[in-house]
Every structure is written in structure tokens, then in C-alpha cells.
Amino acid sequence: MARCAALKPDGTPCARIVEASQEYCYAHDTRHQEARSRAASKAARSKPRRELQALRKQVSKLYDEVYSGEVEPKAGAVLTQITNTQARLLELERKLKETEELEERIETLEQAQQQGAGSSRWQA
Numbered sequence: 166m167a168r169c170a171a172l173k174p175d176g177t178p179c180a181r182i183v184e185a186s187q188e189y190c191y192a193h194d195t196r197h198q199e200a201r202s203r204a205a206s207k208a209a210r211s212k213p214r215r216e217l218q219a220l221r222k223q224v225s226k227l228y229d230e231v232y233s234g235e236v237e238p239k240a241g242a243v244l245t246q247i248t249n250t251q252a253r254l255l256e257l258e259r260k261l262k263e264t265e266e267l268e269e270r271i272e273t274l275e276q277a278q279q280q281g282a283g284s285s286r287w288q289a
């Protein structure tokens with residue numbers, strides 16, 4: 166059986182078995198690597214991800230500013246409350262999107278089932 170032609174990070178050969186038509190295993194195939202990094206960068210560009218990154222940046226900036234005395238602790242506490250609200254809204258938005266996606270999938274399944282039931286009635 167053929168083995169993957171790639172080397173592992175430590176310099177030893179990859180031990181994964183590949184099909185005769187393939188030179189590299191899934192992990193080392195550059196075509197898959199491109200697809201994976203495309204998928205990863207697409208996820209990084211997504212709106213919820215960007216908003217989460219912005220919020221995280223805002224929190225660590227606030228931390229630094231309160232710690233250094235640039236922002237009064239009292240103001241820092243209020244800003245933290247606002248940040249918490251923003252985080253809750255983000256979470257709410259995510260849940261809502263998830264629910265909508267599930268509803269859509271269930272609807273599609275129900276339609277497929279109804280069509281299936283209809284055709285079997287005609288066959289009986």
C-alpha cells in the first residue's frame with residue numbers, strides 16, 4: 166500500500182496510507198489545505214466573528230484603561246455594563262439565527278416527508 170509522500174513537522178515521513186492514485190494524505194494534500202484555509206478565512210470574515218473580535222478588543226482596551234487610571238473605575242463599571250449588554254445582544258442574535266436555520270431545515274424535511282407520503286398513497 167502507498168504511503169503519504171509528505172514529511173511531518175519533525176522531519177519524519179507521514180505514515181498515513183493513501184490510495185494508489187494519490188500522492189498525499191488528506192492532511193497533506195495542498196488542494197485540501199487551500200480549501201481548509203479558504204473555509205477558515207471565510208469564518209474569520211463572518212459578521213458575528215468580526216463583531217465578537219471587536220467586542221473582545223473593546224474589553225481588553227477598557228481593562229488597560231481602567232488599570233492605568235485613564236478611565237475612572239466608576240465609568241469603567243458603566244462601560245462594562247454596556248459591553249455586557251452588547252455581548253448579550255450578540256448571543257441573542259446568534260440564537261435567533263440558529264433557530265431560523267433550524268426552522269428552515271425542519272420545513273424542508275416536512276415538505277420532503279409530505280411529498281413522500283403523497284406518492285406512497287398513490288402507489289398503494
Ligand SMILES: [Zn+2]
Nearest residue numbers: 169179190193
Ligand atoms: Zn500525510
